[in-house]
Amino acid sequence: RQLREFNLALLGKWCWRMLVDGEGLWFRVLAARYRVERGRLRDGGRRRSSWWREIARIRDGEGVGSKP
DSSP states (O other), rough: OHHHHHHHHHHHHHHHHHHHHSSSHHHHHHHHOOEEEEHHHHHHHGGGGHHHHHHHHHTOOOOTTTOO
């Protein structure tokens, strides 16, 4: 249980970082890979990594490991 909460906290930090640091290196890397649509990074569709899939779920309020 603690590992799940720890992972959620780390992934949440990435979400926060993308919100506040839109000019940072990681945001630019992710924008190049997944593209920006209507001011936010796209979820990536079938090309997304498992890391990015979890980030997108947290961003959308679903949490870690939730089923779509």
